[in-house]
Amino acid sequence: MSPEYDIASPGAAELFESLRAFGYDLPTALADIIDNSISASARNIWIDMTWDGAASRITIRDDGRGMTEDALRQAMRPGSLSPLEDRAANDLGRFGLGMKTASISQCRCLTVMSKPRDGEACIRRWDLDYIASTGTGEWRLLKGSDLLTDTDRRLLEEQDQGTILFWDRLDQLVGDAAVDDETAQKHFRERADAVKAHLAMVFHRFLRGRNAIRLHLNGRPIEAWDPFLEDTDKVDPLPAETLVADGEAVEVKAFILPHHTRITPEQHAGAAGPRGWNAHQGFYIYRNKRLLVAGDWLGLGMQKEEHFKLARIRIDLANSADLAWQIDVKKSRARPPAALRRDLLRIARAARGQASSIYRHRGKVVQRKLGSNDVFLWNHVVKRGKTYYKINRDHPLVRKVLETADDKAPVRALLALVEQTIPAPLIVINNAETPDGFGQPFEDSSADLRTAMAETFQALIEGGRGRPDAARALLTMEPFNQYPEMVAVFLEEAATGQ
Numbered sequence: 368m369s370p371e372y373d374i375a376s377p378g379a380a381e382l383f384e385s386l387r388a389f390g391y392d393l394p395t396a397l398a399d400i401i402d403n404s405i406s407a408s409a410r411n412i413w414i415d416m417t418w419d420g421a422a423s424r425i426t427i428r429d430d431g432r433g434m435t436e437d438a439l440r441q442a443m444r445p446g447s448l449s450p451l452e453d454r455a456a457n458d459l460g461r462f463g464l465g466m467k468t469a470s471i472s473q474c475r476c477l478t479v480m481s482k483p484r485d486g487e488a489c490i491r492r493w494d495l496d497y498i499a500s501t502g503t504g505e506w507r508l509l510k511g512s513d514l515l516t517d518t519d520r521r522l523l524e525e526q527d528q529g530t531i532l533f534w535d536r537l538d539q540l541v542g543d544a545a546v547d548d549e550t551a552q553k554h555f556r557e558r559a560d561a562v563k564a565h566l567a568m569v570f571h572r573f574l575r576g577r578n579a580i581r582l583h584l585n586g587r588p589i590e591a592w593d594p595f596l597e598d599t600d601k602v603d604p605l606p607a608e609t610l611v612a613d614g615e616a617v618e619v620k621a622f623i624l625p626h627h628t629r630i631t632p633e634q635h636a637g638a639a640g641p642r643g644w645n646a647h648q649g650f651y652i653y654r655n656k657r658l659l660v661a662g663d664w665l666g667l668g669m670q671k672e673e674h675f676k677l678a679r680i681r682i683d684l685a686n687s688a689d690l691a692w693q694i695d696v697k698k699s700r701a702r703p704p705a706a707l708r709r710d711l712l713r714i715a716r717a718a719r720g721q722a723s724s725i726y727r728h729r730g731k732v733v734q735r736k737l738g739s740n741d742v743f744l745w746n747h748v749v750k751r752g753k754t755y756y757k758i759n760r761d762h763p764l765v766r767k768v769l770e771t772a773d774d775k776a777p778v779r780a781l782l783a784l785v786e787q788t789i790p791a792p793l794i795v796i797n798n799a800e801t802p803d804g805f806g807q808p809f810e811d812s813s814a815d816l817r818t819a820m821a822e823t824f825q826a827l828i829e830g831g832r833g834r835p836d837a838a839r840a841l842l843t844m845e846p847f848n849q850y851p852e853m854v855a856v857f858l859e860e861a862a863t864g865q
């Protein structure tokens with residue numbers, strides 16, 4: 368006997384509205400569509416973003432294998448294939464959702480036209496406004512060749528095979544902007560630039576080499592952005608390692624990028640990437656050579672710091688590792704399995720150590736040139752055979768505080784109080800009991816160290832020093848003299864006037 372049940376299908380209009388909120392932006396949405404074209408063996412992908420006010424349109428066309436009418440009907444269904452299904456080794460998909468969720472995150476009307484080799488072209492459309500207007504909650508997938516104009520259809524009919532997506536009613540990108548709305552048009556153009564930068568990065572390994580695909584945006588080819596500068600011989604890779612977790616092997620290879628003095632200014636500027644040098648340090652996770660994560664320390668307890676920015680580490684996954692690495696629908700996230708964290712931490716430490724040693728070395732060279740007139744915050748004073756510790760009133764930060772305070776008396780009183788009550792005897796005892804028990808200054812608070820450094824730097828400048836000179840002065844000042852790599856970054860920024 369079959370159990371009792373109700374049919375509880377979601378209302379189409381409601382669920383579509385919810386599916387819009389997956390958190391795509393325009394570049395990540397387009398990347399998800401291009402995944403499909405690549406999985407369909409496309410050699411060329413053409414993206415066109417046409418400004419026409421509220422009627423602006425984005426099309427994505429490929430010359431891949433296309434779909435039969437049955438396949439297209441199935442492909443248009445949210446959840447067209449279970450994520451549990453085994454996929455071909457070069458398939459970039461996983462959830463059976465991307466084409467729908469990515470498209471409708473940007474537009475309210477998605478039309479797909481596809482044509483397999485030796486087959487007829489077919490068309491299907493999800494129109495969110497139409498679905499809402501029926502008031503039935505039905506999943507009405509529109510069909511028929513009259514959904515598109517002759518000109519639109521010709522875009523594909525002239526090819527042997529392929530697929531084209533039309534994104535209309537781009538409410539996220541243009542809303543109801545008038546055609547002559549210059550601000551909206553400028554925004555549209557800027558988003559096109561962001562798309563270009565993102566796709567150049569995400570698909571860079573498909574855009575070069577023997578079986579390279581070609582990506583065109585508004586008629587122009589998109590050039591690869593390679594985070595590892597593999598076409599220069601200036602990058603120091605650490606040996607590649609294969610790590611295994613849950614029976615899945617991943618390859619990890621760290622690259623130490625060259626200091627900017629070893630490459631051309633153009634190479635240096637280009638290598639910065641869409642989000643800049645600092646943001647693009649860390650792990651790069653690729654799934655079937657498609658980039659998911661572009662620089663992240665993966666929650667291993669490490670921060671992004673300027674002096675680690677030359678460290679970029681590549682991780683290569685196969686799509687069979689999706690579950691273990693918690694790949695998301697947008698293909699913009701991956702989390703390493705717990706079993707790999709120790710190894711990844713070890714590799715990250717080694718890469719960070721090497722990257723910062725480049726700056727450390729540079730800082731030390733300058734330090735040596737400057738000699739050792741170190742500026743201390745604490746001065747050791749002996750008076751009548753007794754030892755005192757006094758705060759150096761000439762330290763730039765102390766001087767600034769004393770000069771800028773409206774009421775100087777409490778500041779002076781505070782300094783005197785600190786000096787007079789410093790628990791020197793206790794420190795001596797502790798040190799005798801546990802000689803290695805003291806942390807180094809700012810040992811586990813690099814953010815505080817950076818703030819202290821920045822404030823001191825600022826105080827030096829306000830005290831009349833030039834920026835490069837102020838940065839150099841930091842190298843002779845306690846405790847910054849112990850962190851030449853961090854000061855070296857300051858020096859560089861001071862020199863380039865950033």
Ligand SMILES: Nc1ncnc2c1ncn2[C@@H]1O[C@H](COP(=O)(O)OP(=O)(O)OP(=O)(O)O)[C@@H](O)[C@H]1O
Nearest residue numbers: 403404407433442460461462463464465466467530
């Ligand atoms: N450009 C295309 N050419 C040929 N087939 C395509 C194309 N785009 C989509 N398809 C077909 O439509 C299906 C659904 O695509 P969709 O992006 O929604 O899901 P997916 O790629 O299977 O998984 P994911 O949600 O991870 O992207 C694909 O599996 C593929 O069979």
Ligand SMILES: [Mg+2]
Nearest residue numbers: 403460465466
């Ligand atoms: Mg897909």
